[in-house]
Amino acid sequence: MAIPKAVKIVEVGPRDGLQNEKNFVPTAIKIDLVNRLAAAGIRNVEAASFVSPKWVPQMADGADVMAGIERRPGTIYSVLTPNMRGFEGALAAKADEIVIFGAASEAFSQKNINCSIAESIERFAPVVKAAKDAGLRIRGSVSCALGCPYQGDVPIESVIDVVQRFSALGCDDIDIADTIGVGTPKRTREIFQAVSDVFPREHLSGHFHDTYGQALANIYAALLEGIEIFHASVAGLGGCPYAKGATGNVATEDVLYLMHGLDIETGIDLAEVVAIGDFISNATGKPNVSRAGKALFAKTRNDAACA
Ligand code: HMG
Ligand code: MG
Numbered sequence: 001m002a003i004p005k006a007v008k009i010v011e012v013g014p015r016d017g018l019q020n021e022k023n024f025v026p027t028a029i030k031i032d033l034v035n036r037l038a039a040a041g042i043r044n045v046e047a048a049s050f051v052s053p054k055w056v057p058q059m060a061d062g063a064d065v066m067a068g069i070e071r072r073p074g075t076i077y078s079v080l081t082p083n084m085r086g087f088e089g090a091l092a093a094k095a096d097e098i099v100i101f102g103a104a105s106e107a108f109s110q111k112n113i114n115c116s117i118a119e120s121i122e123r124f125a126p127v128v129k130a131a132k133d134a135g136l137r138i139r140g141s142v143s144c145a146l147g148c149p150y151q152g153d154v155p156i157e158s159v160i161d162v163v164q165r166f167s168a169l170g171c172d173d174i175d176i177a178d179t180i181g182v183g184t185p186k187r188t189r190e191i192f193q194a195v196s197d198v199f200p201r202e203h204l205s206g207h208f209h210d211t212y213g214q215a216l217a218n219i220y221a222a223l224l225e226g227i228e229i230f231h232a233s234v235a236g237l238g239g240c241p242y243a244k245g246a247t248g249n250v251a252t253e254d255v256l257y258l259m260h261g262l263d264i265e266t267g268i269d270l271a272e273v274v275a276i277g278d279f280i281s282n283a284t285g286k287p288n289v290s291r292a293g294k295a296l297f298a299k300t301r302n303d304a305a306c307a
Pocket of ligand 1: 052055082085113
């Protein structure tokens with residue numbers, strides 16, 4: 001199969017990236033981050049979560065973030081909604097897309113959303129129905145699709161099962177998420193081959209964390225399977241509060257460098273994203289873990305010094 005000529009990048013740094021920060025990131029910084037990412041050409045930004053602030057305190061200001069951002073026409077602003085309360089928040093905040101998030105592992109489902117996989121599907125059913133009635137887009141995220149911090153290996157059948165349940169609920173897009181970054185290119189190809197038999201390939205996305213340094217290789221493996229949507233986090237921000245030791249998502253700068261090197265269109269200005277990576281790393285005091293981001297930032301400075 002030929003690799004895609006263009007891909008959609010979903011920037012998840014403002015949500016998946018920041019949710020794990022111990023120190024509260026000021027709302028104004030979050031707003032600036034979302035605005036700058038959208039201005040760089042990113043057409044889908046995961047901007048906030050409407051989850052319990054007791055569970056994820058960093059996301060407690062989701063309504064203020066959504067109220068403060070500029071809405072660029074054509075840009076999708078997504079938010080996480082674990083239940084009807086979250087959906088009501090998302091609707092009031094005028095989100096374009098809601099994200100329901102389940103797991104392919106029972107143990108992770110319990111730790112992350114305090115219920116079994118089957119209970120989570122029951123809880124999501126009215127959320128999806130209400131979102132459909134309100135004309136919102138719906139994305140389903142399948143956590144631990146390539147491994148679980150509690151259970152270890154996750155059978156492909158479990159991933160397919162959740163994908164089918166999300167599909168039956170009415171999700172527009174479904175994410176295959178390597179929550180703890182243990183996946184390998186071989187496993188990635190096997191999963192996308194299997195899952196694209198039960199859900200349209202063009203609506204599947206790859207959500208890779210980079211804990212074992214395999215994320216770019218896994219993205220390339222997914223490209224070989226014709227996958228056209230990838231999630232990434234500027235400066236490689238992040239981790240998961242319910243997956244100890246897991247690092248952030250693959251860095252957006254690294255994914256853009258890969259895509260542009262393959263002549264795959266993204267519509268995104270890499271230089272702008274590099275500058276945003278420096279901005280958010282300074283704002284959070286966290287090191288920028290994007291290899292391409294750091295190299296390009298240093299080169300820009302060097303070029304300026306030599307000019
Ligand atoms: P629970 O404790 O079982 O439920 O949590 P509850 O209904 O008893 O609620 C507990 C408290 O939270 C109550 O407050 C509720 O009112 C409140 P209290 O009465 O004690 O004062 N509450 C809410 N507040 C605001 N917004 C809401 C909301 N719902 C309840 N929507 C629940 C169940 C699902 C709420 C909880 O487990 C939760 O919020 N979990 C979210 C966990 C989370 O955000 N994890 C990170 C995102 S997933 C992820 O990162 C993976 C992903 O990136 C893909 C990947 O990499 O795998 C997507
Ligand atoms: Mg994630």
